[in-house]
Amino acid sequence: MSAWVRCGILVVSDRCYRREAVDESGPCLAQLLRSTKKFTTDILPVECVEDDREKITAAVLKFTDTIGVDLLITSGGTGFGVRDCTPEAVGPILDRQAHGMMAAINQQTYPNSIMSRGLCGTRKNTLIVNFPGSPKACSECFAIIEPKISHIIDLLRNSVTKIAKAHHEKPPSCSCGGDSTGHGAGDALKNFPQAQPGVAFRHRKSPFPVTPVQEAQRMTFEQVESLSTTRVGTIKLAEGLDRILAEDVRAVDALPPFRASIKDGYAVKSADGEGERRVLGQSHAGSESETKLERDTCVRITTGAPVPDGADAVVQVEDTELVSHDQQTGEELIIRILKAPKPNQDIRPIGSDIQPGSVVASKGTKINPACLGVLATCGITQMKVFAHPVVGLLSTGDEIVVPETSPLPHGKIRDSNKTVLTMTLKKNGFSVTDLGIAKDDANALTSALENALENCDVVILTGGVSMGEKDLVKSILVSVFGGTIHFGRVFMKPGLPTTFATVDFNGKKKLVFGLPGNPVSATVTCNLFVLPCLRKMAGFTDYMYTVVKAELKERINLDPRPEYHRGVIEWNSGKNWPVVASTGNQISSRLLSISGAHVLLCLPAKRDSEATISAGEMVDTIIL
Ligand code: AMP
Ligand code: MG
DSSP, X not given: OOSOEEEEEEEEOHHHHTTSSOOOHHHHHHHHHHHOSSSOEEEOOOEEEOSOHHHHHHHHHIIIIIIOOSEEEEESOOSSSTTOOHHXXXXXXXXXXXXXXXXXXXXXXXXXXXXXXXOEEEETTEEEEEEOSSHHHHHHHHHHHHHHHHHHHHHHHOSHHHHHHHHHOOOTTOOOOOOTTOTTHHHHGGGHHHHSOOGGGSOSSOSSOOEEHHHHHHHHHHHHHTSSOOOEEEEEGGGOTTOBBSSOEEOSSOBSSSOEESSSEEEEOGGGOSEEEEXXXXXXTTSOOOOBOOTTEEEEEOTTOBOOBTOOEEEEGGGEEEEEEOTTTOOEEEEEEOSOOOTTTTEEOTTSSBOTTOEEEOTTOBOOHHHHHHHHHTTOOEEEEEOOOOEEEEEEOTTEEOTTOOSOOTTOEEOOHHHHHHHXXXXXXXXXXXXXXXXXXXXXXXXXXXXXXXXXXXXXEESOOXXXXXXXXXXXXXXXXXXXXXXXXXXXXXXXXXXXEEEEETTEEEEEEEEOSSHHHHHHHIIIIIHHHHHHHTTOSSOSOOXXXXXXXXXXXXXXXXXXXXXXXXXXXXXXXXXXXEOSOOOTTOTHHHHTOSEEEEEOOOBTTBSEEOTTOEEEEEEO
């Protein structure tokens, strides 16, 4: 079945308009649309106009350009009466005629069709069909086109972007100054509110298809891949932790730079075998030893000290005994080697750890503490890493005030999303620009977004993306900034209205995440969509979150949508694997359900055969 088809019905009749007759065709068409099995409908209230060419044109334009319905059926005004002028009112504003559809209707309703001059065609993304005025004719004509409507609407929509555009484009009368790159969008604002068709005509069902989570994630990654260049920056050693190397790093020097002893003991000639050795002196770590070994001599040596010339083995002190010493100084004179040494025994050759010129950390490596140690030992104190995207965070909502607000005015709530999301990103190494709080108002949102797009690579908004009349974010992204909405709903709980868009701004592609305002939804969707994307932008090859299997401690009722249920992990339950329990009430406004959570349990959508998931089952959990 196709996505929702938004339908408009326009009855053209002088008598119905003047209330001299009761309209029967409008309700008949509404009933036909409501009961069709071929597609799902969202039907606007029936409108009625008199048989007046200009008024009919204006009414049609309201449906096609202002509201942006998918299907507009007109009824009446198609005959040969003096006032009948529906085709004359509609014809000039059609972009394309649909002769085949007209022919099919005419053929199948012959001979009555001889009396009808109705047109079929498209304007923008709307399919317009003119039916005759009687309910009987409407039913007959509808039955003919009904099987094809869904396919035609899909073709008209063509892409998600077009769906959005179809529903939100400004009417031609709106003289907005913005161009497709978003320049001058500010001027466009003055006109934007008038572009809204009025609350009565808002969507009652979302025009956005519900995208599965994995598919939505894939769409975001695809956009990251299409970004023109990944920036690279040079940072100091101490700033390198968890960054991604943007180039191979090579050692200049060998490590060890000299033949180094592995043991505390005596440097010897292996060919001398067991037996007594005269002690010539010592080589300590950090000192230079000038001594050169001859037959049956040795040099006392410490771990990490340079092995003197002439020596080819080290014998650990445990494999020796004292033979004689200087009574006055206590210095060793002669020792005995108890075990015949092998050549090269307990010596690290030059470059045995790191060869000069070798790659010690390769491009794409996530820098961990040990990697920083390697760089330090190689004397590399700065390196090139992939730059982090500039991320901005904008809270939206008339009711949202800064946390410092006290006492709280009636109807207001303190912004918690800003803090949770900033800290979530910070914990993952990303810094965030605070873009403030925007009111649910086209002008306020547009200027906040313009500032955001100007200054950030990635804009994260919370609120304003669901079905409320004040949820303007999607429509502004599309109609003011010419953005492309890649998805406007995701099949998940919480987080259904999650939105992802790209906007070309000043020649650069910007990513926009519109997260739901509910604090839990915003947090969950930030973890699922924003973080992996930011990591990918920052050069991570391993950018997804960590998933761990855990045993469910209690039975959980499944939701019709796949749920990301907040859970607490017990690592020491006495089992060899983790056990996970729910954090309780999962309502998406209840931040407490996530504040104590360690993980998100990935629960499947409920099916007829499976309404619950039992205690003891193993489930995937996303580590927060
Ligand atoms: P919205 O997505 O704008 O429809 O908001 C959904 C719910 O989330 C409403 O109850 C809002 O008051 C609440 N909400 C929106 N933004 C925030 C925020 N920044 N901090 C806390 N709650 C919020
Ligand atoms: Mg809101």
